[in-house]
Amino acid sequence: MVNETIRTTVSELYDRSWDSHGMLVLETDAGRILPLITRLKRSFYFDLLLDITGVDYPERDPRFDVVYHLYSPRNNVRVRIKVPVTEAEPNVPTLTGLYGSARYIEREVHEMYGIVSIGNDDLRPILLYEGFEGHPLRKDYPIDREQPIVEYRK
Numbered sequence: 001m002v003n004e005t006i007r008t009t010v011s012e013l014y015d016r017s018w019d020s021h022g023m024l025v026l027e028t029d030a031g032r033i034l035p036l037i038t039r040l041k042r043s044f045y046f047d048l049l050l051d052i053t054g055v056d057y058p059e060r061d062p063r064f065d066v067v068y069h070l071y072s073p074r075n076n077v078r079v080r081i082k083v084p085v086t087e088a089e090p091n092v093p094t095l096t097g098l099y100g101s102a103r104y105i106e107r108e109v110h111e112m113y114g115i116v117s118i119g120n121d122d123l124r125p126i127l128l129y130e131g132f133e134g135h136p137l138r139k140d141y142p143i144d145r146e147q148p149i150v151e152y153r154k
Contacts, residue, residue, distance in 0.1 A: 002044075002077045010039050012111045014019070026083045036081065037068065041098055045074040049099035052106060054113035058139045063087040066115055068095075085115060094119035112137040 003024040003139040007017050014026040014119040015037040018030065028036050040046040046120050057063055070140040071078050083092055094117040095102035106117035114135040125132060131150055 002075050006077075006079065009043060009080065010036055012083075013039065014133070022075055023078050023080055025080045027081065027084070029120070030083055030085060033068075033081065033083050034093050034095070034098075037070070037095060037098060040070060040072075040079065044072050044077075046070040046072045046079065048073065049095065049101055049105070050078070052102065052109055054109050054115050054137065056113065061086065064090055064113060064115060066092050066109065069127070090115040091115070091118050096120055114138065141148045 003019060004068065006024055007026075010026070013032045014028040016027040016039055018025050026036070037046070050071050051067075052069075053067050055065040055067060057065070064085045064087070066083045066085055068081040068083075069078065070081070085092060090113070092115065094106060095133040096106070096117075096119065102117075103120060104126060106120045107123055109115050110117065110120075110123045111125050111132075112135055123153060124130070128136075129150055132147055
C-alpha cells in the first residue's frame with residue numbers, strides 16, 4: 001500500500017519502478033536524484049540513509065549504478081534507488097545536505113569505484129591509505145596488483 005502511494009506521488013522523478021522482495025525500487029538519473037530523495041524524505045519520512053554503494057557492469061553502458069537505500073521509521077518501509085552513471089562521467093550530486101552520514105558513505109563509494117559525489121568536499125580515502133592506486137571494487141581492477149609501500153604513520 002505505501003509502496004504504491006510513493007510510486008504515484010513521485011512518478012515524475014523516476015524512469016522505472018518495480019518491487020523486489022517487497023521493497024520498492026526506483027530508477028532515476030543523476031539530475032533527479034536530489035529532488036526525488038528530498039521528496040521522499042519530506043513526504044514519507046525517509047529519515048535514515050542506510051547505505052550508498054556502487055555496482056560495476058563493465059559490459060554495459062552506462063557502466064555503473066549508484067544504489068541508495070533509505071528507510072522510513074515512521075512508515076516502516078525501505079526503498080532502493082538506482083542511478084546509472086557512465087564511466088566517462090561517474091558523477092552524482094552529494095546527499096550531504098539531506099543526510100550527514102552521506103559525507104562518509106560517499107567517500108567509500110568514491111574510493112572503491114571512482115564515483116564522485118559532486119558537492120562533497122571531503123572525498124579523501126576512508127578505508128585505504130593515501131596513495132593507493134585504482135578503485136578495488138571495479139571489475140577491471142587486477143586482484144594481483146601490487147600497491148606502493150607507504151611509510152607507517154604515527
